Amino acid sequence: MSPRRPGRARHALLCGRQRLRGLRRPRADRRRRRWCRGRRGVQCAPCRALWHPARRDSPGATALDPGGVALTLQESPAFALVRYCTSGCARAAEGVAADGPYVIYAAPAGFRAIVTISTTEANAWGVVGQDAPVEVLRRAIAGGHFAHAYLFAGPPGIGKALLARRLAQTLVAPSADDPTLPDLTSRAAQQIEAGTTADIERIAIGGVCDEASHDHAADHSTRIRICQVRRLERVASLAPFALARRVFIIDGADDLQPEAGHALLKTLEEPPGDALLLLLASDVDALLSTIRSRCQEMVLRPLSHARLAEALRDFAGLPAEEALALARLAHGRYGLAMRMHADPSLAVLRQSTTEEVRRLMRAGRNERFDVADRLGAGWYRERESVLATVDLWRDWWREVLLATSGLEAAPEAMKDAVGLTSADAVRALRAVQTARQHLQGNTNASLALEVMMLDLPVLSTTGVA
Structure with a gap:
């Protein structure tokens, strides 16, 4: 008698676990780490990611971690996610960007903390105002039904490049506690943020190609040329150099030459290996319809003036008048508002x-x-x-x-x-x-x-x- 097949719900659960298991790092990449432990056995953030929620009702309030150490949240939002180390680990606060939504706060002697701003539980990537795209991508990662190409559409300064970096960091350096969150303290995530890894390439106007005689930065190119797309095809067929997979971010996909667009279409139809293509476009109507049909399109929409002003007050700590003025000039785009503030x-x-x-x-x-x-x-x-x-x-x-x-x-x-x-x-x-x-x-x-x-x-x- 043949064994009974699992029910539909049980079968889907098993398949989902198998797909999720495929997202784990290869055995060769897993390193044995010595965990430094704080009070009551709390694990250190850089050694093993551990989130501890802390809430404050007013600026300057304090929150107690499980070890009993008081952490002062000086200018944090209403909800913050805190990584902490009570044993004085030297790596606890190193290599983390202090710009954007990631802020390093001072802590008592012998205690270091990294605070990551999160608007909602769904938008744990720190892409302000884009909760829906972040949630869709996190669900795709958790379920294992991930596309080989994504198209992020939206006006300049809306957060397309930040969303692409967070997606690459989540796939390459997932958190040990939640594979749908990036481990921003890892070396791979920091290299992606700094743009110093060869496995994450950005293709844009004036970029490099395989032709030694071409200098796109000097000839004032206004489009992404076919030689750059041909280089993408060649590099995408190679194995990753240091990370788990290769990711190509085409910044300004609506600026592709017609010949370059047709060459990119061939790559989208026959994706090489585990390479991931992320297309960023401000005007999707300028793209070939065949390119759009082969990508999973996500539209990043501007915020209202009131919501953007509130975000600038909560996340950047701007005064109310300046936040409202920047919100009107930025037309609902958080990244553009922050650039104008800087x-x-x-x-x-x-x-x-x-x-x-x-x-x-x-x-x-x-x-x-x-x-x-x-x-x-x-x-x-x-x-x-x-x-x-x-x-x-x-x-x-x-x-x-x-x-x-x-x-x-x-x-x-x-x-x-x-x-x-x-x-x-x-x-x-x-x-x-x-x-x-x-x-x-x-x-x-x-x-x-x-x-x-x-x-x-x-x-x-x-x-x-």
Whole structure:
């Protein structure tokens, strides 16, 4: 008599355990470690990851760890995850980035702690405002049904690159307690964060290729070229050098040359080995439809101004007025807001460009052509600056679209949207996006910008002219 087959639920559970077992590190990579133990046998963080929750109700409050040591959470959020070592381990606080959501706090003598900010339980990767994509990726890792290629779509500064790094760190250096969390204190995770490992490659405009005569950084390339994709194909077929797998982050997949896009499609159709491809794109419509269909697409959406201002207050410790001002300028993007906080000149540039866009809404044709000629003349000298200006126009018209649709938007956009309709805002967004695509296609810059100016609606005192 043949043995009874397990039920459907039991069979799925067994398959899930088998898939999860495949995510563990190979036996050759497992190192025997000597654990330093603190009071009451608490394991040290760098020797073996151990999370201890600590909650505070007000700044400066203290939380007791299981060993009875008081840890002062000076400027932490309402909920923090604490790694601690009470035996004075020298590695407890070394090699951990102090920027972004990861902060090292001072502790009493003989006690070191690493505090990692986490907005919610689902978003344990520290990607602020992107709980849904993080949760989907964690479930895929836990279930073993992981895709070979992902497409992260969203505007610049939304957190696409950070999400890609956290995913690579989780796959290569998972936590001992939870394989869906990265062990950020491990050497592999720190190398990925610093970009010093050969197994995690970033393909972007101006990157390297196998052609010795090519210097993409010097020839002012505006697209990712086919020679860079061919190098990706060659390197992806090789075995990993030091880590468990190779990960390729294509930063700016919407900037691929047509030939490079077709070459990448071949790699997506026949993925080599365990290589993982992560495509980052600000404009998914510029990608080939065949590329999008072969990737699992995840859209990273901007936060509302109120939620972003709250995140800047809680995570970055910014004053309420500065947080609200940065939230309006960043248009819902946490990473961009943090960059403007670090570089005030960037915030001034965005503010001046926004004022110019508002002025051009009521300007005549001659004044608009003057702006187009000025930007067109600087295209061959400062292409990135011109593209950034066009992106600011797109962000502003998006705010106007939100205002005309009755959603939350910047106060200035609410004023300018009085004489506009949603159709006018959509027409302006299409004109700006078309101009950006023409600029990247090496067309005449002045002509492309002049056509955009003609398509933008003109706002008069009585309405749209």
